[in-house]
Amino acid sequence: MAKSKQYDNHLGILGWLGGGRWGVERYLYIIHRVAGLGILTFFMLHIFESSIRILGPESWNAAMETLKTPVFKFGEFLVFVGFAFHALNGIRLILIEWGLAVGKAEEPVYPYRSSLNTQRPLMVIMMVLAAILMAAGGYNIFLLG
Amino acid sequence: MKETAYWSWFIIAGIVMFVLLGLHMAVMHLTGFLQLFNPAGGEAIAWENVVYRGRNMFFTVTYIILLGAALYHGFYGLRTILFELGLKGQAERSLTVLLWIVGIILFCIGTYAAIAARSLQTVL
Amino acid sequence: MEKDTEKKYQIAVYVRRFDPERDEVPRQQRYDLTVVQGMTVLDGLHEIKQNQDPTLAFRFSCRMGVCGSCAMLINGKPALACNTQILDVTQSALTVAPLPNFNIIRDLVPDLVPMFGVHKGMQPYIKRSDAKEMEEPTGEFFQSAHELEEYLQFTYCIKCGICMAACPTMATDREYLGPMPLAQAYRYNADTRDDGAKDRKEIVTRNHGVFSCHYAGECSNACPKGVDPARAIQLMKKDLVRDYFKLGGARKCAQVHKLPDTIERKEKIAAPAYTVER
Numbered sequence: 001m002a003k004s005k006q007y008d009n010h011l012g013i014l015g016w017l018g019g020g021r022w023g024v025e026r027y028l029y030i031i032h033r034v035a036g037l038g039i040l041t042f043f044m045l046h047i048f049e050s051s052i053r054i055l056g057p058e059s060w061n062a063a064m065e066t067l068k069t070p071v072f073k074f075g076e077f078l079v080f081v082g083f084a085f086h087a088l089n090g091i092r093l094i095l096i097e098w099g100l101a102v103g104k105a106e107e108p109v110y111p112y113r114s115s116l117n118t119q120r121p122l123m124v125i126m127m128v129l130a131a132i133l134m135a136a137g138g139y140n141i142f143l144l145g
Numbered sequence: 146m147k148e149t150a151y152w153s154w155f156i157i158a159g160i161v162m163f164v165l166l167g168l169h170m171a172v173m174h175l176t177g178f179l180q181l182f183n184p185a186g187g188e189a190i191a192w193e194n195v196v197y198r199g200r201n202m203f204f205t206v207t208y209i210i211l212l213g214a215a216l217y218h219g220f221y222g223l224r225t226i227l228f229e230l231g232l233k234g235q236a237e238r239s240l241t242v243l244l245w246i247v248g249i250i251l252f253c254i255g256t257y258a259a260i261a262a263r264s265l266q267t268v269l
Numbered sequence: 270m271e272k273d274t275e276k277k278y279q280i281a282v283y284v285r286r287f288d289p290e291r292d293e294v295p296r297q298q299r300y301d302l303t304v305v306q307g308m309t310v311l312d313g314l315h316e317i318k319q320n321q322d323p324t325l326a327f328r329f330s331c332r333m334g335v336c337g338s339c340a341m342l343i344n345g346k347p348a349l350a351c352n353t354q355i356l357d358v359t360q361s362a363l364t365v366a367p368l369p370n371f372n373i374i375r376d377l378v379p380d381l382v383p384m385f386g387v388h389k390g391m392q393p394y395i396k397r398s399d400a401k402e403m404e405e406p407t408g409e410f411f412q413s414a415h416e417l418e419e420y421l422q423f424t425y426c427i428k429c430g431i432c433m434a435a436c437p438t439m440a441t442d443r444e445y446l447g448p449m450p451l452a453q454a455y456r457y458n459a460d461t462r463d464d465g466a467k468d469r470k471e472i473v474t475r476n477h478g479v480f481s482c483h484y485a486g487e488c489s490n491a492c493p494k495g496v497d498p499a500r501a502i503q504l505m506k507k508d509l510v511r512d513y514f515k516l517g518g519a520r521k522c523a524q525v526h527k528l529p530d531t532i533e534r535k536e537k538i539a540a541p542a543y544t545v546e547r
Contacts, residue, residue, distance in 0.1 A: 115500035153510055
């Protein structure tokens with residue numbers, strides 16, 4: 001049989017974002033990814049930024065003065081939010097990927113319950129903790145810091 | 146088997162970071178609630194506090210472990226994402242080597258800074 | 270008052286069409302359809318093909334959610350066309366498109382062959398080291414009901430490709446094995462009669478294998494048979510971690526359960542002749 005032309009219907013990177021009708025875990029997946037990349041970018045800068053201390057107190061204090069401007073304050077908050085989400089969602093993912101939070105195989109009886117239902121209480125707990133941590137960090141950074 | 150090793154240590158680095166980075170974040174960003182390891186009080190980035198932590202053996206070791214764990218965890222994650230964009234064969238191997246090299250260079254810079262910070266003085 | 274079952278709905282059906290001889294990219298075509306309660310998307314497509322446009326191509330076979338031929342993207346969600354009531358999905362407009370993350374052959378027909386190829390590579394059959402026993406069985410493999418439950422859920426898979434269409438990793442990564450083959454690999458790894466887990470683990474732990482799953486959970490959400498591929502993949506990772514850190518607890522392979530000597534075995538029934546030339 002001659003092979004006829006086919007149309008490549010892969011969704012590409014937009015398929016990562018999904019959207020609209022997808023489940024909650026799909027959104028957590030993409031936020032986890034974006035937060036991770038954000039923290040990695042910050043972290044590589046952070047290695048150099050915090051190494052300034054070995055040049056002595058004058059350089060250190062000058063650098064820290066720059067970091068007190070509103071733009072950097074907001075950036076600091078973003079990093080904190082990213083960390084809080086990535087850390088707590090990461091613990092959820094570790095428990096899941098080690099097979100500890102997905103339950104055992106069960107007979108599929110309609111309406112189907114999947115491992116998503118099994119891990120959902122964990123997901124809710126982790127997201128509530130993340131929200132509390134974000135609020136505490138935001139309060140600290142903007143109102144006290 | 147190699148991928149299983151990479152992935153397993155990626156997860157363990159994640160757990161190590163959850164503890165150590167949690168401590169780091171509490172020290173740096175929850176100063177209003179906790180005054181952990183900030184003997185001079187006030188801001189965590191005040192010079193006296195920074196020198197106190199830099200000279201403390203516990204913090205030197207912690208910084209180095211955290212640096213290694215974070216670089217490994219972050220670069221493995223980046224590698225996974227880039228692989229999923231559809232890299233193939235040779236490009237994948239080159240990327241793995243490149244990330245190892247960049248990671249080790251950054252690790253050396255950070256370790257040098259953490260060790261050099263042990264000799265800092267509070268008095269100007 | 271009109272009874273619900275007799276009430277007619279006018280629904281605009283937008284079908285994503287692609288003719289390899291004419292089109293470079295898929296186009297959308299609108300059909301107007303009168304829908305009554307109980308009509309599935311597949312019924313609607315039949316109605317269109319019969320009365321409006323005989324050139325519309327789609328794949329179907331059993332019409333009762335068993336064969337897995339008619340998976341398509343219905344109002345943005347991958348589902349079996351025969352298993353989806355039109356009125357459950359919409360009261361006004363219905364969009365039907367072929368499954369994403371596959372090539373389109375024509376109209377609503379995706380090319381599932383790559384997926385079947387990967388599935389075949391997973392060695393989805395009972396593999397034993399004692400080849401003689403497989404050819405000339407002397408008894409049965411003993412498997413308890415509890416051991417059966419370890420993998421029974423994953424045997425309900427109909428290979429329709431819906432999980433592959435829902436998976437975000439599949440969207441960019443063509444080398445990724447995919448939820449269906451990985452779940453099927455676990456189905457045989459978890460089977461106590463099987464002895465080939467080592468070979469399958471070798472395949473799934475390569476790049477673009479089991480560690481490219483990040484539990485977005487879409488495959489389990491979308492699965493029309495409740496197979497839960499995401500669970501199978503996580504349980505497989507659990508096995509792999511246990512192997513890597515040598516934590517033990519690996520299952521033993523089922524032994525042949527010999528029949529008592531007093532029982533006489535019946536003659537083996539001869540296999541029927543092949544229907545096609547081999």
